[in-house]
Amino acid sequence: MPIESLLNHIARFVKLNADEQQVLSDHLSVKKVRKKEFLLKEGDICTANYFIVNGCFRMYFIKENGQEQIVAFGIDDWWITDYTSLETHKPSLYYIQAVEDAEVIILTKTQRDNLFDKIPMIERYFRILLQRLQGASVTRLKYLFELSAEEKYHNMNNHFPEFIQRVPQYMLASYLGITPEVLSKIRAKK
Amino acid sequence: MPIESLLNHIARFVKLNADEQQVLSDHLSVKKVRKKEFLLKEGDICTANYFIVNGCFRMYFIKENGQEQIVAFGIDDWWITDYTSLETHKPSLYYIQAVEDAEVIILTKTQRDNLFDKIPMIERYFRILLQRLQGASVTRLKYLFELSAEEKYHNMNNHFPEFIQRVPQYMLASYLGITPEVLSKIRAKK
DNA sequence: CGAAAATTTGACATGACTCAACTGGAGTGG
């Protein structure tokens, strides 16, 4: 059951009783997404948080020169959304696209705010996740600033080996802020 | 009153009644910080969230070559902390230092978690701020990826002119991920 | 006023990018 994987994830951070779990479940919907399908496109107003039950997504934007720049990946048990568009109701600058066939749980903003009123522990769960996400964002920034192209690749290899398997090389390069050519040459060494 | 500026800030996001405001005030302490003093140093375990009543802070780390790399600024009415260290109790990789004489409100983690239990609206306030912060982090990332040194400077000028006034040029350069020499040459043009 | 720090300026070095050609494997349609 998709929803169980979310309940398990929540249980790692806060306790919900059976009632609360039921209320939560009633606020959710599940969706299968095919590889290359989009949860969000530039210009859309983002309306939901997405919990990735399984699969892999990338969040990216298009640079002036037409190149795609990936700002984030999401895999099993991660949430993904555009918080700026979601909270401001303004058109998003980003695409969120499935890199593999995937299954997601959709929690719309309306339902989410509803849940926050009914079940404070859910709000706590999101508050905790947001803290961790913010920590991760600063760490990402740190790596971008201090590491060379080669070091960024090895660092990725060490910390997130699963990505190297799951996403094509040119997406990794984009995520690391380097060109596919440079990444290819780095891998050729040794 | 320092605490009033925090109450005003909170009121922009959630409503607290007089009782709640009192309870909150009892959990806080206020501190004056002189220019160049630190709220946090590398190796410290971060223990609090800091609300900047007035003044300016920078959060930075030291790169292998010894250079300081700024990851964030904080000014009046912003919160600043190292979420990774705060939540994991591990030594921080960052320094948080006053760029100007400043006044901060200290909310320790213990007091904060206490408040979250007593006053759910405070937890909501932080959840909302964290969402905005996360949005801002992704936007920052976007600019770093898509803009040239010159564009980053002008973008900063347009979006945050107050910083150009308040922080020395070499800190701006660091924040933008360029060298002071390059920034100086950009400013010399036109 | 004097020392230390910040900024400017110029010469030079370099890591990463662009462009282009080539290779190999995956996916598709006949």
Place this chain on the structure above:
DNA sequence: CCACTCCAGTTGAGTCATGTCAAATTTTCG
């Protein structure tokens, strides 16, 4: 199931934006 196309990945040559280093100048502040 083969043939063809397309896309990802590789490789090499040349370029460029930004970094490094060093010295001169200006500003800050005790």
